[in-house]
Amino acid sequence: MEISAVLQSIENTSIASSIRDSLYLFPMLESMHVIGLAIVFGTIAIMDLRLLGLASVNRPFHKVAADILKWTWIAFIITFLTGGLMFSTNATAYFHNSVFQAKMALLLLAGFNMGIFELTTGRTLGKWDTSPSPPRAAKRAAVVSLTLWIGIIFLGRWIGFTTSHSQPKEDTAPQINLDDLFPGAADDSKAPAPPETPKN
């Protein structure tokens, strides 16, 4: 199946169209997405600051992790699901949106960074668990993680300012534009469209 057909069928699902038709669902999904990512970012920051030896230094790393990681994952699932539902409302446009693509790339990199840390430095946890200043590789992973997550937040916010301009208007399939659905939505409709892009 062609990717465009897949994207089209995602947009055509009843759940995607009921989100588009509702005045409240999209803003509510966005709000839950922000709550989820706030918890993801905040909890990851606690872990990273511990790895950097900048905070919670008197607590063993495994105790900090035990308190926090489950919440990170719960929040990540919420963020992933709400993000997926928002994606479904305008799948073709998001898929071809370069800011969205960059955000997904950073998410993957953050996943790789975590995986590499778990498989290398994480394996030797016993040696540095109580140390206020973990090994250099752990600090490097923490800096990479913080940088990537801040980048993810930036790109995520940027998507809201670009979606409606990502495809030419005379495009094929019945194009649904978020701006048309939320005519009063000051945010992403009034917001900084590049001057050369005509507002629809």
Place this chain on the structure above:
Amino acid sequence: MNEFALWLSQTYPSVLIQTHNSWMIPTIQSIHIAGIGIVLVSVFMMDLRILGLAGRDQTLRQTTSRFGPWLMWALVALLVTGALMVIGEPVRELVTFSFWFKMVLVAVGTVIAAIFLRTLKRNDQRWEEAVTERASIKLMAVFTFLVWLAVIVLGRLIAYDHIWGAWSPAQRL
């Protein structure tokens, strides 16, 4: 308020943000969101400690001295970036129901946090361990977290203020 918003939108700092809005607004908003993450999780960790769901190897005071300063400084950062957003887009922010409702809840959340952190500082260790057993304190912890969640929802709803219908002042413009 409408006149004030219009006046503000013509001041120099506002015009400066407006002319560079293509990158300034998303940048300020992103810093604001990162700050929200720090505030929410700081409150969350203290509330979890009160509820006995995290950090049980630490006293309540150890937990609050770990997260209290982050909470307060992140709130300052939110105030600054929030003010910049108001200056940059006064009408979009000030002429909404969501914004003012949000400000009320921000005040409620901040006052609760300030009173809590201050009372804790003034009392001894035994008091703080006894206090975490109280149902009213546990209830307050849950309430506080819900207040901050509502603040986040209202912040997002500033962009969709028309969903409040007649409550939205923008509808009467």
